[in-house]
Amino acid sequence: xxxxxxxxxxxxxxxxxxMAGIVEESVALSIEGLKDQxxxxxxEVIHREESxxxxxxxxxxxxxxxxxxxxxxAGDLRLITSAMKIGVDLERMGDLAVxxxxxxxxxxxxxxxxxxxxxxxxxxxxxAMLKDAIQAFIDRxxxxxSEICKRDDAVDALENQIFRELLTYMIEDPASIWxxxxxxxxxxxxxxxxxxxxxxxxxVIYMVKGRMIKHNIDKIRSAG
Amino acid sequence: xxxxxxxxxxxxxxxxxxMAGIVEESVALSIEGLKDQxxxxxxEVIHREESxxxxxxxxxxxxxxxxxxxxxxAGDLRLITSAMKIGVDLERMGDLAVxxxxxxxxxxxxxxxxxxxxxxxxxxxxxAMLKDAIQAFIDRxxxxxSEICKRDDAVDALENQIFRELLTYMIEDPASIWxxxxxxxxxxxxxxxxxxxxxxxxxVIYMVKGRMIKHNIDKIRSAG
Numbered sequence: 472x473x474x475x476x477x478x479x480x481x482x483x484x485x486x487x488x489x490m491a492g493i494v495e496e497s498v499a500l501s502i503e504g505l506k507d508q509x510x511x512x513x514x515e516v517i518h519r520e521e522s523x524x525x526x527x528x529x530x531x532x533x534x535x536x537x538x539x540x541x542x543x544x545a546g547d548l549r550l551i552t553s554a555m556k557i558g559v560d561l562e563r564m565g566d567l568a569v570x571x572x573x574x575x576x577x578x579x580x581x582x583x584x585x586x587x588x589x590x591x592x593x594x595x596x597x598x599a600m601l602k603d604a605i606q607a608f609i610d611r612x613x614x615x616x617s618e619i620c621k622r623d624d625a626v627d628a629l630e631n632q633i634f635r636e637l638l639t640y641m642i643e644d645p646a647s648i649w650x651x652x653x654x655x656x657x658x659x660x661x662x663x664x665x666x667x668x669x670x671x672x673x674x675v676i677y678m679v680k681g682r683m684i685k686h687n688i689d690k691i692r693s694a695g
Numbered sequence: 696x697x698x699x700x701x702x703x704x705x706x707x708x709x710x711x712x713x714m715a716g717i718v719e720e721s722v723a724l725s726i727e728g729l730k731d732q733x734x735x736x737x738x739e740v741i742h743r744e745e746s747x748x749x750x751x752x753x754x755x756x757x758x759x760x761x762x763x764x765x766x767x768x769a770g771d772l773r774l775i776t777s778a779m780k781i782g783v784d785l786e787r788m789g790d791l792a793v794x795x796x797x798x799x800x801x802x803x804x805x806x807x808x809x810x811x812x813x814x815x816x817x818x819x820x821x822x823a824m825l826k827d828a829i830q831a832f833i834d835r836x837x838x839x840x841s842e843i844c845k846r847d848d849a850v851d852a853l854e855n856q857i858f859r860e861l862l863t864y865m866i867e868d869p870a871s872i873w874x875x876x877x878x879x880x881x882x883x884x885x886x887x888x889x890x891x892x893x894x895x896x897x898x899v900i901y902m903v904k905g906r907m908i909k910h911n912i913d914k915i916r917s918a919g
Contacts, residue, residue, distance in 0.1 A: 525916075535776060542766040552759065552779065559780065641865065641872045648865045648872070655876070659883070692749075 476541050483533050483554055484609055490526040490561050491605040493519060495598050497568035498664060502594040505575040505657065506587045513579070516572035523565035530558040545681075553678040557608060560667040560674075564601065567660045567667075574653050574660075584640060584650040593629045593661045596622065600668035607672060613679040619672040626665040633658045700765050707757050707778055708833055714750040714785050715829040717743060719822050721792035722888060726818040729799040729881065730811045737803070740796035747789035754782040769905075777902040781832060784891040784898075788825065791884045791891075798877050798884075808864060808874040817853045817885045820846065824892035831896060837903040843896035850889040857882045 497516045504512030534555045537543065543551060600619050607616040637651040637658075721740045728736030758779045761767065767775060824843050831839040861875040861882075 535772065538762065538776070539768060539772050544763060548759065548763050552762070552776075555776065555779070556783065559783065638873055638876065641876075642869050645866050645869050649862055652862065652865075652876070652879070656883075659880075 476537075476543075476547075479533070479537055479541075480547070480550065483530065483537070483551070486526055486530050486533065487554060487557060487561070488605060488609065490523060490530065490558070490565075491601060493523055493526070494561050494565045494568065495601050497523070497565060498571075498594060498598050498601070498661075501568045501571035501575065502591055502657075502661075504572060505578065506591050508579055508583065510576065510579055513572040513575040516568050520565060520569050523562060527558050527562040527565075531555060534558075549678045549681065553608070553674045556674050557605075557671050560670050564664050564667045567664050571657050571660050574657055578650060578653045581650060584647055584654060587654075589629055589633050589636075590654065590658055590661065593626060593633070593658060593665075596626050596629070597661050597665040597668060600626075600665055601671070604668045604671040604675065607675045608678070611675070611679050613676045616672040616675040616679075620669050620676075623665055623669045626662055630658050630662045700761075700767075700771075703757070703761055703765075704771070704774065707754065707761070707775070710750060710754050710757065711778060711781060711785070712829060712833065714747060714754065714782070714789075715825060717747055717750070718785050718789045718792065719825050721747070721789060722795075722818060722822050722825070722885075725792045725795035725799065726815050726881075726885075728796060729802065730815050732803055732807065734800065734803055737796040737799040740792050744789060744793050747786060751782050751786040751789075755779060758782075773902045773905065777832070777898045780898050781829075781895050784894050788888050788891045791888050795881050795884050798881055802874060802877045805874060808871055808878060811878075813853055813857050813860075814878065814882055814885065817850060817857070817882060817889075820850050820853070821885050821889040821892060824850075824889055825895070828892045828895040828899065831899045832902070835899070835903050837900045840896040840899040840903075844893050844900075847889055847893045850886055854882050854886045 497519055500512045501516045503509065504516065534551050537551050538548075541547075600622055603615060604619050606612070607619065634655060637655050641648045641651045721743055724736045725740045727733065728740065758775050761775050762772075765771075824846055827839060828843050830836070831843065858879060861879050865872045865875045
């Protein structure tokens with residue numbers, strides 16, 4: 472019985488790893504498609520959405536089954552509810568990669584406004600955050616998770632910089648506006664992907680330590 | 696024991712109702728602040744974030760306690776895991792209202808680009824979706840929940856229309872760009888608020904019917 476439970480938990484972890492792998496690759500492909508103007512990459516990302524969605528539902532069902540049949544306590548309970556929440560974040564990240572791909576298909580109708588440097592850099596940061604957040608989950612590594620939360624600031628800073636730069640383009644050349652707005656939305660999507668990676672990392676800290684860190688809740692409560 | 700459990704479930708529902716009420720009002724205030732150029736409303740929304748975050752953590756903790764101590768089965772289990780997920784959606788909606796308020800503070804530095812009509816209309820639709828989604832949760836009303844999912848299309852259509860209109864403003868008058876981009880982001884935030892309301896409604900259907908409807912999963916599986 473105990474061994475069966477461990478096996479099922481391992482399968483759950485494997486599914487999350489697989490889903491995270493697909494999502495991470497989708498983010499990479501969506502940005503590569505945009506940067507190198509390759510329509511087929513954008514289409515590939517859109518095509519993958521279905522497998523991400525299937526895994527999302529499978530993870531949800533596995534978690535519910537484990538909760539219902541095994542009635543886990545403390546640590547295992549936190550692991551399973553964390554897995555449920557991580558599934559939600561991964562699914563949204565997959566959607567955001569699809570949003571980038573759809574935006575790319577629009578943007579491919581004209582040459583790029585400029586060679587992309589900061590957007591691919593931002594994507595790399597977000598991808599690494601996702602990869603490490605899932606690793607932190609598998610390894611129950613709360614130190615790594617804390618470090619990931621801090622990296623979100625670098626992504627936000629980059630997004631602000633891109634935002635200001637694109638505004639300048641728009642003001643100088645109104646004909647560039649729709650292309651600039653497209654890139655601006657892509658950078659927003661990347662920023663949200665990094666936010667979801669941060670959510671996952673916060674969940675890992677909660678799972679390992681058994682206490683909430685999101686919202687600086689300790690501080691608010693002790694002040695209340 | 697049974698009665699105590701029911702009492703705890705009722706408390707959980709009350710907390711979700713309270714949180715939804717605050718979030719709904721925050722969305723309304725954030726848009727009113729923007730539309731009527733009232734800085735104090737934007738500041739009020741930002742100020743409320745803390746109470747939303749506190750409720751989010753309280754709901755999470757209540758759900759975990761119920762799962763751990765009561766080991767609920769079937770229907771109650773789905774109710775509790777749905778409540779956890781709804782809490783996450785509400786918290787994100789609260790964040791999005793704060794994003795609108797922050798954007799409003801920026802936009803208040805100059806007169807509005809134009810009197811706002813479609814953005815407040817979009818906000819009204821999103822607010823009603825949220826209100827009804829929570830009601831559907833409380834009443835276990837899956838018919839209402841299905842209807843809410845369909846309303847999301849009207850919000851998306853309105854967002855597209857706003858998007859095109861703002862692009863026209865930008866192209867005609869480059870000096871309007873930063874104000875138009877600000878409004879464009881606000882309409883994106885509203886669209887995401889409506890998406891979260893849709894997530895809640897999908898969760899309600901799952902809770903009541905015991906089957907997934909998101910991602911058209913039935914169709915994908917029967918095709919697979």
